[in-house]
Amino acid sequence: MSFNTFGHSFRVTTFGESHGPALGCVVDGCPPRIALSEADIQPYLDRRRPGQSRFTTQRQEPDAIKILSGVFLEEASGQQVTTGTPIALIIDNVDQRVRDYADIKDKYRPGHADYTYDVKYGVRDYRGGGRQSARETAMRVAAGAIARKIVPGLQVRGALVQMGAQRIDRARWDWAEVERNPFFCPDAQAAGRFGEYLDDVRKRGSSVGAVIEIVAEGVPAGLGAPIYGKLDADLAAALMSINAVKGVEIGAGFAAAELPGEENGDEMRMGNDGKPIFLSNNAGGILGGISTGQPLVARFAVKPTSSILTPRRTVDRYGRETEIVTTGRHDPCVGIRAVPVGEAMVACVVADHYLRHRGQIGDAPAWPFAPPRGR
Numbered sequence: 144m145s146f147n148t149f150g151h152s153f154r155v156t157t158f159g160e161s162h163g164p165a166l167g168c169v170v171d172g173c174p175p176r177i178a179l180s181e182a183d184i185q186p187y188l189d190r191r192r193p194g195q196s197r198f199t200t201q202r203q204e205p206d207a208i209k210i211l212s213g214v215f216l217e218e219a220s221g222q223q224v225t226t227g228t229p230i231a232l233i234i235d236n237v238d239q240r241v242r243d244y245a246d247i248k249d250k251y252r253p254g255h256a257d258y259t260y261d262v263k264y265g266v267r268d269y270r271g272g273g274r275q276s277a278r279e280t281a282m283r284v285a286a287g288a289i290a291r292k293i294v295p296g297l298q299v300r301g302a303l304v305q306m307g308a309q310r311i312d313r314a315r316w317d318w319a320e321v322e323r324n325p326f327f328c329p330d331a332q333a334a335g336r337f338g339e340y341l342d343d344v345r346k347r348g349s350s351v352g353a354v355i356e357i358v359a360e361g362v363p364a365g366l367g368a369p370i371y372g373k374l375d376a377d378l379a380a381a382l383m384s385i386n387a388v389k390g391v392e393i394g395a396g397f398a399a400a401e402l403p404g405e406e407n408g409d410e411m412r413m414g415n416d417g418k419p420i421f422l423s424n425n426a427g428g429i430l431g432g433i434s435t436g437q438p439l440v441a442r443f444a445v446k447p448t449s450s451i452l453t454p455r456r457t458v459d460r461y462g463r464e465t466e467i468v469t470t471g472r473h474d475p476c477v478g479i480r481a482v483p484v485g486e487a488m489v490a491c492v493v494a495d496h497y498l499r500h501r502g503q504i505g506d507a508p509a510w511p512f513a514p515p516r517g518r
């Protein structure tokens with residue numbers, strides 16, 4: 144049994160460890176004749192790449208993507224396109240420092256998966272956490288770049304909306320601002336505060352968590368399946384699978400529990416284009432596990448970075464109580480680099496459901512339906 148694959152029709156298998164020679168993935172199920180080159184993938188990896196500001200780990204990884212299979216230079220168009228066969232992608236690891244981990248190889252780092260990997264497998268790659276390392280999420284971002292190309296008109300964007308106890312002011316939300324500050328924060332004023340706050344956290348050798356919001360626009364109505372194939376269930380599973388994520392909500396999420404029914408249920412009207420308009424989006428674009436055509440809205444909470452400079456109590460793999468200090472290079476808020484990862488996971492889930500819908504339904508009868516005579 145192995146669990147390194149996700150998706151059904153758009154299927155992604157990742158492999159590799161933090162301090163192994165390379166990370167890779169195989170994307171199976173991508174339709175043929177989609178223009179695809181490294182240049183389509185690299186910009187997304189560059190947004191996740193470490194060492195870009197003083198607020199993320201100083202590990203220097205270029206994360207240069209190489210496509211090994213599944214593409215062909217089409218003569219007619221002169222473009223490199225997907226062939227419908229498995230697309231294998233690879234990134235070389237170049238900046239490993241094993242000595243950073245020599246002191247802690249037998250000890251379990253609090254908040255990390257050292258104990259659980261050891262108790263489950265009986266062997267553990269202690270170099271940067273091996274497979275438990277979030278280096279693996281680079282391949283999710285690469286797969287997400289392909290997923291974005293599958294659904295026509297799909298736009299998936301993410302933003303950091305809370306850092307520690309500090310929140311953005313949603314009235315100041317500006318998507319353009321997300322690309323202008325090192326936090327992917329949509330509120331320029333909050334980004335300024337986050338900078339000062341995180342500098343203080345970093346200097347104290349501490350860490351903080353974050354909340355990230357992902358919005359997917361251009362998702363057609365009808366994706367997702369009832370009961371066991373719910374779009375919201377798959378989104379939650381995909382986001383929850385990201386390292387350090389401890390909570391996921393869709394639309395109004397946990398706040399929906401406080402709303403009365405007359406506020407929560409999104410009322411409907413007809414738009415000029417013959418499609419329904421929802422007067423609010425507390426559902427986060429999903430009803431009964433099926434997309435409404437409104438933007439999908441999901442949020443996830445990321446815990447504070449576990450590797451901090453404060454000594455912590457722990458045990459070692461021989462059952463002895465001890466203390467541990469994690470040196471090495473770490474992000475003071477891993478939620479920042481989780482933004483492109485969250486976007487990628489949502490893109491993969493939407494692409495998977497788009498292909499699943501096409502497989503089962505094909506072209507559904509056009510909505511609105513003609514009323515029966517006399518009604």
Ligand SMILES: Cc1cc2nc3c(=O)[nH]c(=O)nc-3n(C[C@H](O)[C@H](O)[C@H](O)COP(=O)(O)O)c2cc1C
Nearest residue numbers: 255256275277386387448449450473474477480481
């Ligand atoms: C992009 C990203 C980067 C991360 N970098 C670090 C890090 O530098 N130090 C650390 O302690 N945890 C880091 N993490 C979180 C750990 O990988 C994660 O907490 C650990 O593997 C235990 O898994 P769990 O928190 O999902 O239970 C990162 C997570 C993400 C999403």
